[in-house]
Amino acid sequence: xxxxxxxxxxLVAVLFAGTLxxxxxxxxxxxxxxxxxxxxxxxxDSYTMEVEMMAIAAACGYExxxxxxxxxxxxxxxxxxxxxxxxxxxxDMVFFYYTGHGGRAVDDKSRYPQMALGHxxxxxxxxxxxxxxxxxxxxxxxxxMADCCNSFVAGMSAKDLMLSEETRIKGxxxxxYKSLFGSVSGNVLxxxxxxxxxxxxxxxxxxxxxxxxxxxxxxxxxxxxxxWNRLMESTKSRTTRxxxxxxxxxxNVRNSSSPAPSYNGGGxxxxxxxxxxxxxxxxxxxxxxxxxxxxxxxxxxxxxxxxFASPRARVEVYGRSFNTMVSRETSADFLARVATSTxxxxxxxxxxxxxxxxxxxxxxxxxxxxxx
Amino acid sequence: xxxxxxxxxIAFAGTFAVQAQESDNLSEPEIEELxxxxxxxxxxxxxxxxxxxxxxxxxxxxDYYIKSALHLFMGNGDSYYIDGRYHDPVIMExxxxxxxxxxxxxxxxxxxxxNLKRLRYTSxxxxxxxxxxxxxxxxxxxxxxxxxxxxxxxxxxxxERTVYRDKTKKAVKIYVVREDDDWGTHWNVKFGDIxxxxxxxx
Numbered sequence: 407x408x409x410x411x412x413x414x415x416x417l418v419a420v421l422f423a424g425t426l427x428x429x430x431x432x433x434x435x436x437x438x439x440x441x442x443x444x445x446x447x448x449x450x451d452s453y454t455m456e457v458e459m460m461a462i463a464a465a466c467g468y469e470x471x472x473x474x475x476x477x478x479x480x481x482x483x484x485x486x487x488x489x490x491x492x493x494x495x496x497x498d499m500v501f502f503y504y505t506g507h508g509g510r511a512v513d514d515k516s517r518y519p520q521m522a523l524g525h526x527x528x529x530x531x532x533x534x535x536x537x538x539x540x541x542x543x544x545x546x547x548x549x550x551m552a553d554c555c556n557s558f559v560a561g562m563s564a565k566d567l568m569l570s571e572e573t574r575i576k577g578x579x580x581x582x583y584k585s586l587f588g589s590v591s592g593n594v595l596x597x598x599x600x601x602x603x604x605x606x607x608x609x610x611x612x613x614x615x616x617x618x619x620x621x622x623x624x625x626x627x628x629x630x631x632x633x634w635n636r637l638m639e640s641t642k643s644r645t646t647r648x649x650x651x652x653x654x655x656x657x658n659v660r661n662s663s664s665p666a667p668s669y670n671g672g673g674x675x676x677x678x679x680x681x682x683x684x685x686x687x688x689x690x691x692x693x694x695x696x697x698x699x700x701x702x703x704x705x706x707x708x709x710x711x712x713x714f715a716s717p718r719a720r721v722e723v724y725g726r727s728f729n730t731m732v733s734r735e736t737s738a739d740f741l742a743r744v745a746t747s748t749x750x751x752x753x754x755x756x757x758x759x760x761x762x763x764x765x766x767x768x769x770x771x772x773x774x775x776x777x778x
Numbered sequence: 779x780x781x782x783x784x785x786x787x788i789a790f791a792g793t794f795a796v797q798a799q800e801s802d803n804l805s806e807p808e809i810e811e812l813x814x815x816x817x818x819x820x821x822x823x824x825x826x827x828x829x830x831x832x833x834x835x836x837x838x839x840x841d842y843y844i845k846s847a848l849h850l851f852m853g854n855g856d857s858y859y860i861d862g863r864y865h866d867p868v869i870m871e872x873x874x875x876x877x878x879x880x881x882x883x884x885x886x887x888x889x890x891x892x893n894l895k896r897l898r899y900t901s902x903x904x905x906x907x908x909x910x911x912x913x914x915x916x917x918x919x920x921x922x923x924x925x926x927x928x929x930x931x932x933x934x935x936x937x938e939r940t941v942y943r944d945k946t947k948k949a950v951k952i953y954v955v956r957e958d959d960d961w962g963t964h965w966n967v968k969f970g971d972i973x974x975x976x977x978x979x980x
Contacts, residue, residue: 699829703842720961725811732815734957734964739849746846748825749818775818 430498431587432545433459433472434488436521438480438506447607451505451553451615452476453728453772457754458619459501461774464751465580465626466588468499480506482523482531489536494543499587501549502536505612508554510601511564517654518597519556527563537595546662548593553612556599556654580776582626586634592659594634599651606649610727613649617641634659685713685766686755692741693750702745710741715765722770728756737766751776804922804954804965809915813924816952816967817910820928823850823969824906827930830894831902837895844891852953852968855888860953861919868970873977875944880977887972899934899941907931907945915954922954927975947976 437452439445452474463470475484494500507522509530514520518537520530537550598605598614606613621640625632638655646652688709692702710717717738725732735743744750752774759768804812826847830840851868852858858865870890873882885893894902907929915924927949934942951970956963 700836700839703839718960723815725808725814727807727811730808730811731964732811733966734959734961742842742846743822743849746826746829746843747822748828749821773818775821 428469429467429546429588430495431459431463431466431468431470431472432492432494432498432500433463433470434485434492434500434502435459435472435474435476436480436485436502436504436506436523437474437476438522439476440480441507444507444607447609447611448476448505450609450611450728453754453756454611454619454726455503455505455615457726457772457774458622459503460752460754462501462583462587464774464776465583466499468588470752480523482529485521485523485531485536489539492540492543494540494545496544496546498545499547499549500540500543500545502540502551503549504533504552504554505615506554508533508552508556508597508599508605509559510556512558513564515564517556517601518595519552519554519599521552521554533597534595537593541593546591547587547659549596550593551596551618553598553605553614555604556597557602557604579626582628582632585632586622586626586637589662590634590659591662592657594638594655594657594659596638596653596655598645598649598653600654603651605651608649613651614641614645614653617644617648617653620644686753688713689744689753692744693747693752695748703742706738706741706745710738713766715761715763715767719766720768722768724756724770724772726772728772737769740769749775802920803917808965809922809954812922812954812965812967813912813915816912816915816924816926819850819967819969820910820926820950821906823847824904824928824930827894828904828906830891831897831904833899833901840895844895847891848888850969851887852955852970855886855891860921860955868972870972871948871974873944873946873974874942875977875979880974882974882977884971897934900937901935903931903933903935905931912952915952921956924952924954926950926952943979945978946974949973949975 433456435452435455437448439449439452441448456472456474459472460470462468473488475481475488489502492500504521508519509522510519514532516532516534518533520532521536523529523531533550533552537548540548540550596618598612608616610616618641621637621644624640625637630636634657638653638657642653642655688705691697692705692709694702714737717736719737721735721737721740722731723733724730750773754772754774756770756772757768758766758770761767826843829835829843830847832840835843848855852860852865853867856867858868867886867888869884870887871882871884872890873880875881910926910928912926913924915922927947929945929947931945932943933940950972953968953970954965955968957966
């Protein structure tokens with residue numbers, strides 16, 4: 407359906423050199439992008455959160471393992487599987503993010519909503535249960551966040567039992583990201599609306615998600631000490647002002663004794679991708695500041711031949727809003743630029759089109775730069 | 779249970795949905811994203827200078843970086859057309875500070891990069907200093923212009939002895955121009971002349 411879009415938005419990772427087992431940021435993004443009323447907004451949310459997760463991972467020196475569940479994959483069972491299959495190390499971080507419809511039953515005990523992962527009551531998944539499930543895996547730090555309504559829905563039932571058990575860059579900013587995400591343990595549980603409230607979906611994304619990202623950006627780029635309570639309070643304030651609904655949150659965060667590894671501007675180990683495609687891994691290798699510079703340059707032609715239909719395949723780079731094309735170049739020029747860049751940290755592939763041989767004829771992506 | 783669609787964009791200045799860049803004018807959000815892009819490209823350019831000057835890099839490697847660097851400039855370092863006329867190739871001003879006196883000379887960018895490749899020091903260190911600063915980008919005729927400031931340290935050594943060292947503040951002219959390619963027209967960021975604003979002892 408959607409072209410050959412690997413809407414996946416793959417991910418990226420930055421591993422720290424010389425270490426066999428890297429700390430990992432496990433991201434699960436669940437986005438209802440096909441809904442006629444909010445799909446466009448959710449799609450933006452999923453892109454922006456993907457970018458933010460990668461920026462967090464890059465700044466903290468974590469390997470990123472981000473899974474996006476959307477489009478045809480959007481289902482209760484896939485979300486359940488993604489959560490249950492998480493293999494989390496004790497120093498890892500888990501970031502679960504949902505954008506879509508939500509609601510609550512009159513007899514729900516939790517203040518947090520149920521996520522609508524389908525069209526039936528059976529496909530409503532309580533947010534707090536996701537938090538519980540992730541907590542049971544004992545990550546060092548976990549964030550469970552939903553941008554959805556928390557209003558009462560007739561006919562919806564409370565679900566006390568979860569998911570069947572058998573059955574997802576500037577020096578100061580980097581430091582602040584680490585303070586918020588890398589050097590802490592505990593958890594953050596957030597929903598965009600208070601009990602009984604709907605949530606606003608703007609064309610650019612959910613009011614809550616945009617508010618969170620705006621406040622997060624202010625905090626990591628500002629001069630004040632990063633603090634989760636302050637971040638969530640300012641997010642709440644902005645969301646209330648803009649979206650006319652009030653986020654609900656719990657912050658239980660403490661400084662971790664296990665400091666985040668230092669950022670190295672690129673990895674020596676190929677990052678994982680969430681769709682089995684090694685293109686992103688190859689791109690990341692091409693940007694790696696730890697690789698020999700001539701090796702990086704020497705990889706350009708083989709990569710061009712392997713992944714692109716021709717040296718003149720179209721590559722478009724979009725800015726952070728994903729609306730503004732900031733560069734268009736041929737695949738040959740793109741790879742040459744990537745191979746020589748000293749500040750590219752990672753990518754989000756927004757879409758791609760391929761020919762009958764599986765070679766890319768058109769690539770649309772967003773680039774993340776390390777800020778110096 | 780539905781999210782209600784609010785079409786109030788105003789609250790999120792800078793995140794307006796923007797039209798595909800088909801029009802002759804850029805919206806504020808588009809300009810902002812192109813400014814960010816400019817900073818990224820200048821950062822890359824500074825990295826290229828480091829590698830081109832680095833004596834431990836091979837000739838072919840330096841040539842590769844030179845090619846990448848020239849790509850960033852109007853006309854790829856050759857003469858270029860804008861404002862209804864052809865202009866001489868972009869220049870890079872170079873400065874030297876001796877006995878408290880600064881001498882500034884313009885060099886065509888291609889020549890500057892070639893000279894940088896073969897400076898007569900045994901080692902050269904060029905490092906970026908401070909963050910890139912960029913002005914507003916404003917419309918001039920059929921394109922947009924702005925100015926960015928970057929800083930760099932330069933150190934040349936003979937053996938273990940530092941022969942020359944300085945810190946320069948340079949201003950690069952920014953052009954956002956419409957370019958035609960196989961797929962139509964689009965806005966693109968290109969650099970123009972780079973001028974020395976200030977040179978101090980490093």
